[in-house]
Structures are given as C-alpha cells and as structure tokens.
Amino acid sequence: MVFIMGSSSGKVLPEPSKNGYFCLISSVVNFKKQETVREACKEKQQAWLWRGRSDRGASREGISEGVKESVHLEEQMTNPNAKFRAKFDPRVTARYDIKALIGRGSFSRVVRAEHRRTRQPFAIKLLEVKGQEGHEACQAELGVLRRVNHTNVIRLAEVFETQHRVYLVLELATGGELLERVVARGTFRERDATKALMMVSSGLHYLHTLGVIHRDLKPENLLYYHPGQDSRLIITDFGLACWENKTALSFQNRDDANFHMPSDAEKSRQVKDWPVRTLCGTPEYLAPEMLERRPCSSAVDMWALGVITYILLSGSLPFDQSSRPRLFRAILRGGYSFHGDPWKSVSALAKSFIDRLLTLEPEHRMSAEEALKHPWLVSMAACSSNKNLHRSISRNLQRRASRASSRCPSSGSTPGSRISMRSGSRPNSRPRFGVSNSSGQCLKIAT
Structure with a gap:
C-alpha cells in the first residue's frame, strides 16, 4: 500500500486485492477500447479502398492519404504515447x-x-x-x-x-519517494530517519549557501536515486524556488564561468522582489512568516524540514486541521505536541531536533549547517531507542490519508495542493490567496 502525505489528492491507493480488481476492470476497458479503434481503423481503410475501386477517376494521392490516415490510427492504437511524442521538438x-x-x-x-x-x-x-x-x-x-x-x-x-x-x-530517480520507502520496508528506526535527514540537510546547506530557497520542500519532492539501500536521497522540483537578496547583490562578484549571469533588469527585479513575501508552497509545510507576509529567507525550508521530520518519525502531521483557516492558525500558534503513539518511544534528542526547526521566529530557527551538527544527526541516533516505529508510522499515515480522502475537494481543504498569491493584487491591498485543485481551478481561501 502506498501513502501520499500532502499530495494533491490526499488519497490512499486500494489494497492489493482491490488493486487486482481495478486492474482487471481497467484491462477490460482498455481491451474494448483497442478493439473499437481497430475496427474503426479497418472500416476507414476499407472505405478508402472501396472509394478507389468505385471511382475510376479517383487519384492515387487520395488513396495514399487514406492509407496514411489508417496507418496513423493504427500507430495511435498500438502506441498510446505516439500523440504525446508529437509535442516534443x-x-x-x-x-x-x-x-x-x-x-x-x-x-x-x-x-x-x-x-x-x-x-x-x-x-x-x-x-x-x-x-x-x-x-x-x-x-x-x-x-x-x-x-x-x-x-x-x-x-x-x-x-x-x-x-x-x-x-x-x-x-532520473527510480527509487521512489521518501515516505514510499519508509512504508515499503518492514522496519524503520530513528537511525533510518537520521540517514535520510542527513542527506536532505546536506542538500539544503548547499542550496542555502548558494542563496537558493526551495519554498516547496515536502516528502513528495524527496526522491531516492535507485531502489537500493545505499541510494542517495535527492531534492527535486524547483518550480517555486527563488534566490535570496544577498545572491542577487553578489552576482557581480561571481567568477564562475558556468554561472548564468543575469541581465541588469533581472538583477533589479530580484533585488526589488526581496524580501520574498509571496505566499506559495504546500499549506501543511508553510512557515509562519510566510503566512504573515513577513520577510522570509532560507529559514522557511528549515521549518518544512521540521514538518518532514515530524512525519518521518510518526506518520502524522504536526499541524493537521480540517480547513485551511484552522491549519494556518495552528501554524501561527506553533500548536504541535508529542502526544500519542509512537512519541513515547521517540528519543529526547529527536524531539529536540524538531523543536529547533519548528521555532516560530526564523532568526532563532536552526539552519541547515546547524542541523548537520545537531547531536541527533551526528551520532546517527546512537543513544536513541532501537524500537521499530514502522507499524505506528504506517497506521498513522493510513488514518491521515483516509480522513483526507473523505474531505470535499471543493471546500478548499484538500491537503497538499500548492498555494500562491493571486496575480494582479495591489501591493497595499489585503492579499487574496488561491489554491489550485486537481482540475487547475483557483479556489478562494479565507485569510
């Protein structure tokens, strides 16, 4: 069973037995569809041949065009990706x-x-x-x-x-998402969590040193390069990434030949856009300063890392509410706890790591460099409990996904949808925010 935390649909894939049923139905439908296309292809081909025989004046070009069209239909039937390939340069x-x-x-x-x-x-x-x-x-x-x-x-x-x-x-990363790997394996201990978090923190430290803010860090954007146990974990999807102001100001000092030197217009725009005040990302992972439209920096990625760590050790979200307004209020209060299963079995060092990240004030929040030096990661949870957290994590992920799938998408509470400020808002007006649902429509959200 595969769980997706904070996905656009928030649904759990069916049980293996049900999967077999749905696959069977899908196969029957696809088979019937292929038969229909094949029959249409034959009919069209016969029609062209009949037209060529009945009309003595018909040109050979007309017949050849008909045969070409039938061949094109046959290609689409046998290769469903043929139409998509045509879009590529x-x-x-x-x-x-x-x-x-x-x-x-x-x-x-x-x-x-x-x-x-x-x-x-x-x-x-x-x-x-x-x-x-x-x-x-x-x-x-x-x-x-x-x-x-x-x-x-x-x-x-x-x-x-x-x-x-x-x-x-x-x-190409073929090892699957972070949470997929957690669920797929039979055991998961704090030591396993520190291995993953060490790689993520290392990647973030590198990005932040360059002045890059990811702004949409979540488990779905953390992929293993290959299925092996020794695979590296990589940060992906930079669709919402931006540069910090210090990077824009230091462009003129770069000697790297591989670095893309922006134009003067790009420099001025990047400096003008700082501090970054745009509300964007995935709601459950948004930092408080983003919700308050305060100046934000690479610290927003560290807040998201704290949310990811909380999920990784428990299978549940630190801020989990039925609506966006309630979710945002919980984030602004910093209202999370370590109650329930499996937190009794989680070490104090692991909780300390989360507390240092889920700090309301960004200037007091742990940086990526500090995270790499935190005793919990440095010791690889050597002093932590060796208890297997897999059962609790999987159960909590299943409960979360079941609740999310039962919510009405039109209510604006669908978890994991990216959120962004509406374009065209006046600088001094009250901001209006929207979230795109699975159909791409923009939904209003009370703020």
Whole structure:
C-alpha cells in the first residue's frame, strides 16, 4: 500500500486485492477500447479502398492519404504515447527516445526517456511557457537548476528551448519517494530517519549557501536515486524556488564561468522582489512568516524540514486541521505536541531536533549547517531507542490519508495542493490567496 502525505489528492491507493480488481476492470476497458479503434481503423481503410475501386477517376494521392490516415490510427492504437511524442521538438527526439509519461502538472509534463547513443535513462520535464508570468517562472527554475551541482540535489543534463516550450533533461530517480520507502520496508528506526535527514540537510546547506530557497520542500519532492539501500536521497522540483537578496547583490562578484549571469533588469527585479513575501508552497509545510507576509529567507525550508521530520518519525502531521483557516492558525500558534503513539518511544534528542526547526521566529530557527551538527544527526541516533516505529508510522499515515480522502475537494481543504498569491493584487491591498485543485481551478481561501 502506498501513502501520499500532502499530495494533491490526499488519497490512499486500494489494497492489493482491490488493486487486482481495478486492474482487471481497467484491462477490460482498455481491451474494448483497442478493439473499437481497430475496427474503426479497418472500416476507414476499407472505405478508402472501396472509394478507389468505385471511382475510376479517383487519384492515387487520395488513396495514399487514406492509407496514411489508417496507418496513423493504427500507430495511435498500438502506441498510446505516439500523440504525446508529437509535442516534443525534433531536436529532443533526435537525441532522446521518449519512453513513457510518468508525471503531469498544470503547466508541465514529465516523461521517462533514454539517450539514443549512451542508452542512459533520463527524465525530461516539458514546461509550457505561456505569457510573461509563465516565462519568468520557467526562467527562475532554469536559473537555479543550471547553477546547482550536488549529490543530494537533482541534476540538470541539458536544456532545449523553443518559443512556447522548455525541455529540461534531468537525471532520473527510480527509487521512489521518501515516505514510499519508509512504508515499503518492514522496519524503520530513528537511525533510518537520521540517514535520510542527513542527506536532505546536506542538500539544503548547499542550496542555502548558494542563496537558493526551495519554498516547496515536502516528502513528495524527496526522491531516492535507485531502489537500493545505499541510494542517495535527492531534492527535486524547483518550480517555486527563488534566490535570496544577498545572491542577487553578489552576482557581480561571481567568477564562475558556468554561472548564468543575469541581465541588469533581472538583477533589479530580484533585488526589488526581496524580501520574498509571496505566499506559495504546500499549506501543511508553510512557515509562519510566510503566512504573515513577513520577510522570509532560507529559514522557511528549515521549518518544512521540521514538518518532514515530524512525519518521518510518526506518520502524522504536526499541524493537521480540517480547513485551511484552522491549519494556518495552528501554524501561527506553533500548536504541535508529542502526544500519542509512537512519541513515547521517540528519543529526547529527536524531539529536540524538531523543536529547533519548528521555532516560530526564523532568526532563532536552526539552519541547515546547524542541523548537520545537531547531536541527533551526528551520532546517527546512537543513544536513541532501537524500537521499530514502522507499524505506528504506517497506521498513522493510513488514518491521515483516509480522513483526507473523505474531505470535499471543493471546500478548499484538500491537503497538499500548492498555494500562491493571486496575480494582479495591489501591493497595499489585503492579499487574496488561491489554491489550485486537481482540475487547475483557483479556489478562494479565507485569510
């Protein structure tokens, strides 16, 4: 069973037995669909041939066009990804063999691909660039990915750009999400948690040293590179990332030839946009200063790391409410506790690590560098209990997912949907916030 904490749907996939049932139904539907397409293909092909025989004056070009169309239908029937491949620029398909669609967003698609010469697997993220806002958002993500190079951060191999689309060729992570790995394994102890958190903290320290703020750190964006036990954990999805002001001001001092030097307009915009006051990210992981529209920094990522640590050790959220207004009030109060199962079995050092991260004032919050030096991570939980927390974590994740799936999506309480400030708001007016649901519609949220 796979649990998704804070996903856009917040639902649990069916039990294995039910999965078999749904797969059977899906197979029957797909089989019938293929039969229908095959029959339509034959009928169209026969119609063209009959037309060629009955009409002596029909040109050979007409018949050939009909045969081409029937062949195209046959290709779509046998290869469901054929239509999607057509969206890719010829430069991309000349270098990479597009295998399958593995993810989709409101303005992006992610496919699994293989380099035609080396046969090395990659993930290609296709970004639809529409309007100035979409172009700026794409360039922001691209600017970060071009700069970063760390073992615990997703790596960008190359980029293809057109007028309306950008193709990011990224390393392919096949080991699954962080929580998927936790649930899949039969045992999970504090030592296992520290191994994962050490890698995440290392990646964050590198990003923050560069002046990059991720702004959407959550378990779904933490992927294992391969299924093996020794796999590295990598931070992904920089769609909401931005640069700190100190980075914008220090552009002129960079000597790195691989660093993308922004124009004067980009520099001024980045300085003007600081401090970052835009409310964006996933609600359950938002830091208090973001909700209050106060100046925020890399400390917002550390708050999110505290939420992730809490989930990793218990399978539950520190701030879990039935509506967004209640959730935001709980975050602003810092209202979390270590009551219930399995917190009695969790060490004081682990709780101290969380407390240092879930601190309301960002200036008092632990930094990524300090997190790497925290006794709990340094000792790899050597003094902690060796109790297996797997059963409690899995049970709490299941309860959380069951509650989330029963909530009405239209109420604006669907967990995990990204949230952002509505564009066009006046600087001095009361901010209006919206969250995109699975259909891409913007929902109003009381603030």
